[in-house]
Amino acid sequence: MVKKRTIPFTLEQIQTLARSHPTPFYIYDEEGIRNSTRSLFNNFSWNKGFKEYFPIKATPNPEILSILKDEGCCADCCSVPELMLAEGVGLIGESIMLTSNDTGPEEFKMARKMGAIINLDDPNHLAYIEKTAGLPKVLCLRYNPGPFKKKGKLTWRHLTDEKFGMRKDQLFETYKQGTKKGIKRFGLHMMIMSNDLHGEHFVDTARICFDIAVELNRKAGIKLEFIDLGGGIGIPYRPHQKSIDMRTISNKIRTIYNRYSTKKDFPNSRLFMESGRFITGKHGYLVAKVRHIKKSYKNFAGLDASMADLMRPGMYGSYHHISVLGKQSKDPTTIYDVVGSLCENNDKFAINRKLPLLDPGDIIVFHDVGAYGRGKVFDFNGKLRPAEFLLRNDGSFQQIRRAETPQDYFRTICGWKTQKGILKRTS
Numbered sequence: 001m002v003k004k005r006t007i008p009f010t011l012e013q014i015q016t017l018a019r020s021h022p023t024p025f026y027i028y029d030e031e032g033i034r035n036s037t038r039s040l041f042n043n044f045s046w047n048k049g050f051k052e053y054f055p056i057k058a059t060p061n062p063e064i065l066s067i068l069k070d071e072g073c074c075a076d077c078c079s080v081p082e083l084m085l086a087e088g089v090g091l092i093g094e095s096i097m098l099t100s101n102d103t104g105p106e107e108f109k110m111a112r113k114m115g116a117i118i119n120l121d122d123p124n125h126l127a128y129i130e131k132t133a134g135l136p137k138v139l140c141l142r143y144n145p146g147p148f149k150k151k152g153k154l155t156w157r158h159l160t161d162e163k164f165g166m167r168k169d170q171l172f173e174t175y176k177q178g179t180k181k182g183i184k185r186f187g188l189h190m191m192i193m194s195n196d197l198h199g200e201h202f203v204d205t206a207r208i209c210f211d212i213a214v215e216l217n218r219k220a221g222i223k224l225e226f227i228d229l230g231g232g233i234g235i236p237y238r239p240h241q242k243s244i245d246m247r248t249i250s251n252k253i254r255t256i257y258n259r260y261s262t263k264k265d266f267p268n269s270r271l272f273m274e275s276g277r278f279i280t281g282k283h284g285y286l287v288a289k290v291r292h293i294k295k296s297y298k299n300f301a302g303l304d305a306s307m308a309d310l311m312r313p314g315m316y317g318s319y320h321h322i323s324v325l326g327k328q329s330k331d332p333t334t335i336y337d338v339v340g341s342l343c344e345n346n347d348k349f350a351i352n353r354k355l356p357l358l359d360p361g362d363i364i365v366f367h368d369v370g371a372y373g374r375g376k377v378f379d380f381n382g383k384l385r386p387a388e389f390l391l392r393n394d395g396s397f398q399q400i401r402r403a404e405t406p407q408d409y410f411r412t413i414c415g416w417k418t419q420k421g422i423l424k425r426t427s
């Protein structure tokens with residue numbers, strides 16, 4: 001029952017590329033990224049003013065972000081470099097959102113200067129931002145529904161341990177505070193899922209937000225200009241999983257929205273989304289090479305990539321599908337732990353994975369690493385961060401980030417530098 005995954009490049013192309021640029025490296029598929037963006041916009045075109053704020057953290061490369069901007073996306077940021085990325089690709093003003101959580105003054109200041117929408121995570125942030133950066137024009141607040149349970153088939157997990165968002169009483173109080181301070185425009189943000197393949201949760205997010213919109217207008221005369229439904233839509237990492245049906249979700253939200261629109265107090269807010277994984281997740285690949293096949297108590301396939309290049313399996317036990325380029329039609333006959341070279345036993349891409357018989361030199365492709373792949377790399381054990389390529393619509397590979405060198409690794413160390421490959425004290 002092995003589902004064959006399509007790969008937009010061939011073994012020969014990778015062998016050619018790897019001659020000048022050694023593995024491991026990431027490859028993104030421009031066409032796939034454009035198509036998933038279009039499908040999102042098409043499905044939500046019924047909502048006037050719909051916007052997608054792509055969360056930069058998912059795929060933090062300006063070349064990718066440029067493609068997304070070209071497709072009409074805005075950007076969601078969480079740090080100064082992410083704000084710089086958004087500004088760098090030409091996004092301006094309210095096409096940029098700063099979603100705060102434990103945010104510092106530099107981020108607030110920069111976002112204010114850029115005229116970005118700032119999404120506050122806690123009631124205290126209002127006074128804090130007023131003092132450090134000045135009051136924003138739009139007050140957007142993040143809601144956490146806490147120990148919420150739905151009556152129907154679905155039950156939420158409790159969100160009271162979640163560090164994000166504020167309680168409903170805090171939400172209402174903070175909006176009122178904002179009006180007292182003279183703020184006239186308002187937004188609501190709620191994101192309670194992560195990698196969720198159950199579309200109903202997203203529909204429920206909308207319903208909960210619409211209820212808040214009605215109540216806020218009725219009780220406080222505050223009209224929400226927009227409702228940001230956040231991200232969290234999952235992708236089918238495992239072969240037996242099914243893609244979420246965006247059309248069905250969108251139609252359900254549309255039906256509910258239209259029903260609310262007939263109510264007196266519903267402000268017909270525009271809808272925003274912050275889908276990351278859904279847009280880029282499926283369209284990124286990590287390409288690595290088998291270095292050693294080791295047989296001790298188990299079979300180990302050791303790669304030239306490690307958990308430092310792809311953190312998700314080691315950190316969360318996440319499944320990433322593996323293809324062996326050129327051996328896709330061979331039966332998976334052998335069970336391997338697919339590992340990297342970190343001095344750390346968590347450094348496993350897959351445990352007990354059935355694969356075709358592997359040989360040193362085989363090219364391994366990890367699927368679905370377009371989001372939270374390269375963005376989460378680290379340099380433990382002196383591992384150098386990998387390059388990124390963009391497979392353009394015309395079939396060419398464009399390098400969009402080079403691999404790190406030892407000089408890069410030592411660059412931030414004070415009092416030492418590398419000279420002709422040797423590390424030396426400078427003082």
Ligand SMILES: *Cc1c(COP(=O)(O)O)cnc(C)c1O
Nearest residue numbers: 055099231232233274275276277
């Ligand atoms: C991480 C994050 C997202 C994106 O989540 P996906 O799972 O990639 O859709 C959106 N908004 C906020 C505030 C986030 O923290």
